[in-house]
Amino acid sequence: MSSGPEQQHGPTPVARAPRHVAVVGAGMVGLATAWFLQEAGVHVTVYERDRVGAGASWGNAGWLTPGLTAPLPEPAVLRYGLRAVLSSRSPVYVPLRADRQLVRFLASFVAHSTARRWRRGMAAYVPLNERALEAFDVLAAGGVAAPTRRAGSFLACFGGERDARGLLTELEQIRAAGQKVDFHLVTGWRARALDPALTDRVNAVIQLHGQRYLDPPGFVRSLAEAVRVRGGEIVEGVDVVDVLPRAGGVSVVAGNGERQQHDVVVLATGALLGELATRFGVRQPVQAGRGYSFSVPVRQMPRGPLYFPKQRVACTPLGDRLRVAGMMEFRRPGDPLDPRRITAIVEAVRPLLTGVDLDERRDEWVGSRPCTPDGLPLIGATAAPGVFVAGGHGMWGIALGPLTGQLLAQAVLKGETPPELAPFDPLRT
Ligand SMILES: Cc1cc2nc3c(=O)[nH]c(=O)nc-3n(C[C@H](O)[C@H](O)[C@H](O)COP(=O)(O)OP(=O)(O)OC[C@H]3O[C@@H](n4cnc5c(N)ncnc54)[C@H](O)[C@@H]3O)c2cc1C
Structure with missing residues (x-):
């Protein structure tokens, strides 16, 4: 197995428009x-x-x-960080025995959690956010059958008006960065009346307009089907262990030793991006920010997604069940599901929801958000000719996956980076 390519300075465009491209990773980003x-x-x-x-x-x-959709490192996160080390029930959890890689990630994450850096990151996100939903419409028009749903009502729910101030300030800052975002605060009984699933512990709601949501399993399945229908091959059960850039192409090496030659390869391996990408000059560590979810039956389905920012819990109507998701646990991606985190989510939202049977849980799941220390994804060419990366979207790889795919495809085909992708250069230090 090769030790990787010689290090070069800056991306090298492929010699001719590629005709056969390998994508490693069949998540939202790779499939898009x-x-x-x-x-x-x-x-x-x-x-x-x-x-x-x-x-x-x-x-x-x-x-x-x-x-x-904003960078994850921000000044308020530091407060969670301190509490996190102290309590395994906190919505953000860092194990006390952190390894060297995690310590490096956290140190850099903390260094990026300043107002100035957040503003810079937000300015980078705005041009993507503006086009993110359009990219879903392109997929729909091109035959991806699973729908996106307009959230008639998208509610961020709080115990009282004071608790809502943090998110209101953040939304003002997002707006000040140039992002269109339409919202308003509703208080008292009017807040609760916005959705029958809210209890009298909810006394303030920020209502966001113009947002959408989707059924993640249904959508990725449908996207994969569309790729197959158009003649693409999706090879499941193949672990890519190496990528070898060579004159005239790139070889993809599977765990069983088999090699396949392609013109170009795109690494879209989520929280494991570093395993294959580091040797191609991608220095930003990608750390698993693990989250949990499960689904529960409801007496009456909420009218749209419900967000409990203080508890860091997200609820989304999925078919006839409500998906409940939360937690940010900085641990290794392959570690087993920790049932204490599920319990922590349940106990956090139990007082806030009514008509929701939190004890009839199904589909308990843990998964890894691919987080970068500066909160920005890694999208574009690496230092090796013909090797590209797309990942590191942290909290927002579903919302930004299709547009990422659209812009990266342009970079691969034209050999030059679209201007919107400049801040997401995978070779940044
Ligand atoms: C609880 C929770 C809630 C979230 N909510 C939202 C939300 O509401 N909106 C939003 O936009 N985002 C949300 N996210 C984030 C979002 O899920 C991720 O950003 C996104 O799914 C990342 O997509 P991806 O394709 O980069 O990675 P993944 O979906 O992780 O896909 C990577 C794929 O690569 C494969 N792979 C890895 N290594 C190899 C290899 N060597 N060879 C072959 N295959 C390999 C993996 O098996 C995997 O299938 C949430 C995340 C969590 C955990």
Whole structure:
């Protein structure tokens, strides 16, 4: 097995427009990239070590909320950080025995949690957020059958008006950065009246307008189906262990030693991005920010997604059940599901929801958000010719996955980075 390519300075464009591209990872980002490459007539092969949507793209909350899509490191996160080390029931959890890689990630994450850096990151997100929903419409028009749903009502719920101030300030800052976001505060009984699932412990609600949501498993399945129908191959159960850039192409090496040659490879391996990408000059660590979810039956389905910012819990109507998701646990992606986190989510929302049977849980799940220390994804060319990466979207890889695929496909095909992607250069330090 090779030790990787010689280090070069800056991305090197591939010599001719690629005709056959390998995508490693069949999550939202990899599948969307494959689909948009197919738009230009490229033949794609998607390699997936497990099965379609086996990673974070399965059990997430499915929110398509440009109004909330912002960098994760921000000054308020530091307060959670302190509490986190002290309590395993906190919505943000860092194990006391952190390894060296996690310590490095956290130190850099904390360094990025300043107002100035947040504003810079937000300015980078705005041009993506503006186009994020359009990219879903392109997929729909091109035959991806699973729908996105307009959230007639998207409610961020609080015990009282004072608790709502933090999010109101953040939304003002998001707006000040140039992001269109339409919201208003409702208090008292009027707040509760916005949704029958809210108890009298909810006394203030911020209502966000113009957001959407989707059913994550249904959507990734449908996207994979669309890729197949257009002639793409999705090879499940193949662990890619190496990628070898060579003159005239890139070889993808599977765990069983088999090699396949492609013109270009796109690494879209979620929280495991570093395993294959580091040797190609991608220095930003990608850390698993693990989240949990489960689904429960409801007497009457909420009218749209419900968000409990203080508890950091997201609820999304999925068919006839409500998906409840939350937690940010900085641990290794492969660690087993910790039932204490599920209990912590249940106990956090029990007083706030009515008509929801939190004890009839199904589909208990843990998955890894691919988090970068500066809160920005890694999208574009690496230092090796023909090797690209797409990932590190943290909390927002579902909302931004399709647009990422659309923009990255342009970069792959034209050999130059679209201007919107400049802040997400995977080679940034
Ligand atoms: C609880 C929770 C709630 C969330 N809610 C939202 C939300 O509401 N909205 C939103 O936008 N985002 C949300 N997210 C974040 C979102 O889920 C992720 O950002 C997104 O799914 C990342 O997609 P991805 O394709 O980059 O990675 P993944 O979906 O993790 O896909 C990566 C794939 O690569 C495969 N792979 C890895 N290594 C290899 C290899 N060597 N060879 C072959 N295959 C490999 C994996 O098996 C996996 O299938 C949430 C996340 C969590 C955990």
